[in-house]
Amino acid sequence: MKNLLLYCFLFCSYAVFAQTKAGGLVIDEKGDPVPFANVLFKNSSEGTITNDDGSFYLQSSNSYDSLSISFVGFKSKTIPLKSDVNYDLKITLEEEASALDEVVIYQGKTSKKNNPAIDILKKIWENRRDNGVKKFAQYQYKKYEKQEFDLNTIDSALINSRVFNGMEFIFEQTDTNEVTGKTYLPIFINEAISRVYGDNNLNEEKEILLGNKNSGFSNNQTLIAFVKDLYAEYNIYDNYLKFFDKSFVSPLSTTGINVYNYVLADTAYVDNKWCYKIVYYPRRKNELTFKGDFWVNDTTWAIKKINMQVTKSANINWVKEIYIEQEYKVLNDSIFLITRDHFMSDFALNKKEESRGVYGKRTTLYDDYNFDIKKGKAFFNTKGNPYQEQVYNRDEEFWEQNRIEKLNEDERQVYDMLDTLKTVPAFKRLYNIGTILASGYVEFDGFDFGPIFSTFGYNDVEGIRFRAGGRTYFTRNDPWRIEGYTAYGFKDNKFKYGIAGKWLLDRKSRLIITGGNRRDVEQLGASLTNTNDVLGRSLASSALVTVGSNTSLTNINLSTFALELEPFKNFNIRVGGSYRTLEAASNQFSLAYYTNEARTKTASQIKQTEISTILSFSPGRKTTGYGVDRIVINDGDFAQLFLNYSVGLKDVINSDFEYERIQFFYRQPWQVGGLGVLTSTFEAGKTFGAVPLGLLNVVPGNQTLFSIFGTFPLLNFYEFVTDSYTSLHLEHNFNGRFFSRIPGLRDLNLREIVAIRGVVGDISEESQLLNASTSNPVLMAPSREPYWSWSVGVGNIFKVFRIDFHFRGNYFDNPDARSFGVTGAFGFYF
Template sequence: MYIKKIFYLFVFFSFLGVAQTKVGGKVVDEFNEPIPFANVIFKDSREGVITDENGNFYFESKENYSALIVSFIGFEKKEVPLKAGLNSNLKIILKEGTQLKEVVVYSGKTSKKDNPALDILRKIWERRRKNGLRMFDQYQYNKYEKVEFDMNTIDSAFMNSKIFKGMEFVFDNMDTSRITGKSYLPIFINEELSEVYGDNVTKKEKEVLKANKNSGFGDGDGVNTFIKDLYAEYDIYNNYLKFFDKDFVSPLSRTGINVYNYVLNDSMYIDNKWCYNIVYYPRRKNELTFKGDFWVNDSTFAIKKINLEASKSANINWVKEIYIEQEFDVLNDSVFLLKRDYMMSDFSFSKKEESKGVYGKRTTVFKDHKFNIPKEDKFYREEVNFYDNTVFNQTDEFWQENRFERLNDNELGIYKMLDTLQTVPKFKRIYNLASILGSGYIQYGNFDFGPIFSTFGYNDVEGARIRIGGRTYFGPNDKWRIQGYTAYGFRDDKVKYGISGRWMINPRNRFILSLGNRRDVEQIGVSLTTSNDVLGRSFASSSLFSSGTNNKLTNVNLTTLGAEMEMLKNFSIQTNFSYRTLSSASNEFSLDYYTDLTQTQVKSEVKQAELNLQLEYTPGRKTVGYGVDRLEVDSNYARFFISYSSGMKGVFDSDFDYQKLQLYYRQPVLIGGFGRLFTTFETGKIFGTVPLGLMGVVPGNQSYFIIENTYNLLDYYDFVADEYASLHFEHHFNGRLFSRVPLLRKLNLREIVGIKGVYGNVSQNNRTINASGLNYIAPENLYWEYHAGIGNIFKVLRIDFAWRGSYLNMPDARKFGVRASFGFYF
């Protein structure tokens, strides 16, 4: 979801207090070789940075300074005089040291033995769960958060582009980054005030939003939710810090000594507290690590100040830089509480220094802490769907009085600039184009045409297929929505359609009624766990690219009436009544079944009424919006789904009595710095006698693309089962292995491995009524396959290689296959 939002900004802007001392340059040795991770600070201050992998640095201060101090382990410290204002393109040469001073000098990788920095680090580990908010049973505080997006690396050619003719006023708010020294143009700002409550005894926390204000890209809590996922909360004491769906190793991690070098650099009083300064930098390139330094108190071993800068070679896409600063206040002499958190990210299509991009900056300020004020358990229960419109409509006077720190002139100018842009026709056209590419819908009044990406398709029954559709759209939080489509196949010369309506009667518990009807041609053997989505249609039903024949398709006429309710946050219950007729859509495929045990009478069409009850639990799921339709922010959450269905023979001339029970469980797990493991388990059983059209079909994959929860080397209907159990494991190493291989390191490739298997059988009664001509084969001896893949090829391509592990002697068995997928991932 957040990739789309950034994409909007990229598309549009591809078309479309002052610092006193600024310094930038490069640190090299006597042989002109760059010195990475050298310490550069203003003389007689704590303001400074660490050079990057190429020895480059830039930073600035609001104060006036006359000299820099540059140092690195194994080299002599050097003082560099500065002139007033800007000092750019400095070349600083360090000489190798001749004597050891104050601390032990390390060269290259620092030793794990006799290193005073590691002794301090071990004491941080011992005390990390006894510092800050963890010292109290309960806590509460007020929080102010400001998120800003800026177009960066603005040059004269960009400003004079014809695309900005008539919009030159946007450049009135130009500024320069204090971290990178690059010019930038503010384009979006979002502010939020909230109250946070927590209970360390029950491990519960709740954040109450009091006010939210944004400058025009989107509205309401949709933008707020997007921002919260883009800039997820993190704790520097944790072993891993999640940014942009990637798990970086924290410099305070217990496993940090395996990926970082640590050096005790300095010690001094900070706010009357004696603190040690430790510099850290990565041992290897291309891993998800940081460089920087931190100050730690000598008695509590709590962090007083820390900065983190992601390695430029880190295996992360579309993000050129990540920079973080945290400052802690001291309460009652021994309690260190986070006072200020600043994070800046540089989003860009390229990591080249001169490439243009978008800065994303988040500033969070904390104050008014209170402790040991218990709340009842019901206080911490999350609201299912609570939306307070006044939160998003506070006055300018309210914000002037309540924001924790005032906005500077450029930040205030963003609101005015975007209000003005809304009146410029050229801006509207460009923004609408970006919205269409991102959402897939073309808006016309209160109706959206689309999705445009499903306009064309192909299968062996319909031939070339064209589809048009749309939905009502009055806003992202519509309480009701009607959507539909019509399609035409040029080979079968038939018109298909689907229409559905959903109405949210009670917004607080998301009580929704739905009704729909669909008549279409579908490949129904591509999912073990069935769905009652009346407009849902599988990718396999109209794939433009597929292997083998794809003629086992079914004419489906489905009508559903349903109700659903979210009883607790991310826990929902749903019931549906459905009536469907199924018949073969191809002369080469049959759904025939015997209507008597003597096998003398055959029927080709299935008529079936069914009552269904579903329970779904998705802990950790984040969604955008409060209307009848919501968007999921990402897919890294657990999902537990159970479904019970009952066929009702005789109701509307239905053919079968049966009961069907299905369970689905998906769990992503972080494996200690080695990526994520995704586990998917499905099981089900049909009690009663049913024909092929109602049977469970092990999902094959005849496309050339990766489709989740299918078997890459099975064709459609290779295996059928009326009871089954399926288990998939897929692990994403996120480049952890390839980063150790010198020739592959710079490619930032990512490794994927997986194994999947399914067991099942078919009852004798179901075999007896089968008249389709399809030989029922059940995976009674366990069908399994495994795959290995390479992801992040050219940043957008993943290729998997799959091998069959069993049933190798089946007719026309595919023993090896290649599958691919495309996508924008961090």
């Protein structure tokens, strides 16, 4: 995503130091750490809970002279604080003699029976759907959201780093984080003010953005949307809370008693409401759980305040800390409405205490609630202009009047500092490097060169392949765009090219006209479902490392023209036409077909005109951008449905064949509670009419050593060919559910993956009779029984690598059949 990588480098603000700070380690008499112990400033409600390793840090703007430490089964202890700043404290707790039998219970697992904390938890379950705005038929409120990124662990080594030569002024002022105690400096801030309308009877909700601004990048909707999705909204009453593509078990979950220990720690009046304080912490390490506490009302059983902190041992990458606070106010003496939601995460390359990283913080405030004001169905269905320039250019008077919480001195400084920083040459260099790494393009004025990651490739026909390309790019909301490339193969000594253009005619309906032409060498059948993407190219066509040789490539000359329309959100209609010529790119491969009934004459080139209507629907997809191009910001996290009906027209522009084809594709990720994610992919299709090999549906094999989505990793190219097919892929990622319970493996944070794939299909006798190839390929379909294979894999190796081991289930007698194979993939995942 454009710009995001470089934000980890920058920036500054004023120092405001808390008056009391304390940090250290809590251990027992044997020297072992005491995790999840309560640490508070004495005679206050300000405190924290120790981490898995017994460490803690807390600070306050008030002055305190002592700490109070307690944990079930141990004697409470008070520690005097000798100064305002007290680091490296080492506190030893003594076991209570009368509670020795209880120590094992509470350090490991609290009792599920006769536990008053769990009795209270059950009351919360019974009443959780009767709280908040769900109590009313209609609701509306004002929402103010503030998102911030901060560079943390500032020290002299970082300040003197060559990276910041010419930008030393950004370190003149720093601050200290209240949760971790680390020195940090703000590098980016974004503010948004919205009005939210909802109708529980209609099950509709609509959010209207009134204003948005950020430090230096006010018109960058891509960055804004990415940050917003990174900290997606959640409901603490849900069983699972999703952050960073992972599902954490909520401490209020109905399955919580299986993964959390609960202790009734206190009772008190909170804003004139009698409440219970429940402390909770994980039963096991390495699971996606929290530690913390919450206050719950004794009559409505609604949460008044909750703190959640992810334990350091949780199986999540690049995130060292997650800290959440929510507060609620009472309406009409019984209804609890959220007023404040604070989310903080510490991004770092590793989880070592001294590692540097970036804080990501989101604070959302809610105010001006109104209820039972009907808006009607038409209000929620009305589609306005999706991009309004003035929303991103509000004056300071608007912000002063509409902010629910005013910016502090640190946050105000970010706006002025970044405006200055953007004029510094050293910053411009960092910005350019970050942009190239994030987008793959080198930016020029009105033109982007790239993508640079496609510069080199290899296949057995072209040999080493060199590619250069680019696109027009003036703003993120360009109504039109032209893209193109040229490539050269050093073995076949031929130039290839592709060029495409698109124009957004109407922004509301997203009416787009597209067209293009491509002449290239391609691996046909890289996927079952056709899209006629002019510039698309599968890794199968140019992978540098393969299993065996691949000469079954095709020279393709493809021209397309289409109209696209989005009548409602995430539902697209595309009507278009294409003309293509196909010819084998190697003398070791044949697309030849018979041209007469006697089967005495053949042709080696296919010429085909086709028109198609494509319907696609992606519920839950989130995009950014209001021009002809949009960027998907939650890739792979939503369902995808695709239906294609196409017709081949004979004798139109010398077209050879007449046929009809229908294809369906459905991909769906399923969150299976705490057991991970199951991804299912179903495809089916049928061609009516006789067609040659070049127009049949090739079951996508994979002869590379890389994992390619939607392919069968043990099939060779053209091993199976069909004109009717049904395919199913099932893959389940357990996200370390079982490895986390195996000593010696749990600390590696590996993730278990299992998959099974199957396809069944046939070729009509008419299509078989057209085929004039006698050796490569021999047409065969998985018709006598479904072809299937299964695999097991290990993900998150060194946080970036995944390896899969594949096993064929049948059709071992196929020529050159592979019964076992290994593929791998690199990727950055949380």
